[in-house]
Amino acid sequence: MPVQQDHYGPPRPGVDKFPANAVIPRHRHHHGYASVVLAGSFTEASFWGLMPAQPGDVLLHGRFDCHSDYGQGGTCKVQILRLPWRNDRVEGHFRISDPDELVRIAEADPQDAMQILAQRIRPAQVTNLHWTHALAMALRSEDPLSLQEWAARMGVRPEALSRGFRRYFGTSPKLYRLEARSRRAWQKVVQSPQTLTEIAHECGFADLAHLSRSVRALTGASPSAWRASVRSVQPDARSAVLSA
Numbered sequence: 001m002p003v004q005q006d007h008y009g010p011p012r013p014g015v016d017k018f019p020a021n022a023v024i025p026r027h028r029h030h031h032g033y034a035s036v037v038l039a040g041s042f043t044e045a046s047f048w049g050l051m052p053a054q055p056g057d058v059l060l061h062g063r064f065d066c067h068s069d070y071g072q073g074g075t076c077k078v079q080i081l082r083l084p085w086r087n088d089r090v091e092g093h094f095r096i097s098d099p100d101e102l103v104r105i106a107e108a109d110p111q112d113a114m115q116i117l118a119q120r121i122r123p124a125q126v127t128n129l130h131w132t133h134a135l136a137m138a139l140r141s142e143d144p145l146s147l148q149e150w151a152a153r154m155g156v157r158p159e160a161l162s163r164g165f166r167r168y169f170g171t172s173p174k175l176y177r178l179e180a181r182s183r184r185a186w187q188k189v190v191q192s193p194q195t196l197t198e199i200a201h202e203c204g205f206a207d208l209a210h211l212s213r214s215v216r217a218l219t220g221a222s223p224s225a226w227r228a229s230v231r232s233v234q235p236d237a238r239s240a241v242l243s244a
Contacts, residue, residue, distance in 0.1 A: 026170030040078030062088035
């Protein structure tokens with residue numbers, strides 16, 4: 001069973017290569033980054049559900065994204081261009097028409113490559129995904145969800161629900177939902193003027209203490225510490241901090 005790791009630092013800009021059948025267990029990055037697929041194929045399971053990636057695809061990760069990756073096998077190694085990504089508001093599965101051009105630009109200046117990437121990406125169109133993708137999307141939504149009722153509605157046996165979800169996402173539906181909720185709350189803490197009590201209520205936490213424990217477990221700091229760090233920044237620089 002994959003075990004989530006918490007020690008992944010900022011990815012180094014540049015091209016990485018992996019075996020075609022590589023499996024990277026669920027992990028968490030404390031810094032945002034972009035993965036531009038140059039060769040090979042794999043599937044990533046994250047807060048954005050299942051994302052089958054192939055050359056030309058772009059996977060954008062904001063801070064504290066949790067995901068696992070599974071190579072599709074074959075003879076072609078997976079090659080990925082990693083770039084910094086500082087916009088927590090734009091994440092998920094995208095496409096770009098000329099990934100090789102980004103490689104050439106990134107060799108000279110990764111920041112320039114990041115800016116060009118932001119200008120040229122477009123949403124990826126993916127269909128016929130496994131039922132665990134639909135469950136992941138339901139779990140990360142703000143609507144309350146009964147796993148038993150969802151399984152009955154989708155025709156999934158209850159005993160297969162947790163096992164099937166863990167196989168793809170590397171964690172239980174319950175923990176996935178808590179971490180998705182904690183991350184959504186953290187984003188509100190650093191991006192909105194709402195009080196912490198309002199955020200706790202809006203995101204479905206029992207109380208402020210529950211919010212604090214959950215956000216600290218995900219990010220390493222309490223909501224009040226995050227809020228203080230945002231308030232300590234001068235107004236003209238605050239937008240840069242929120243996207244850092």
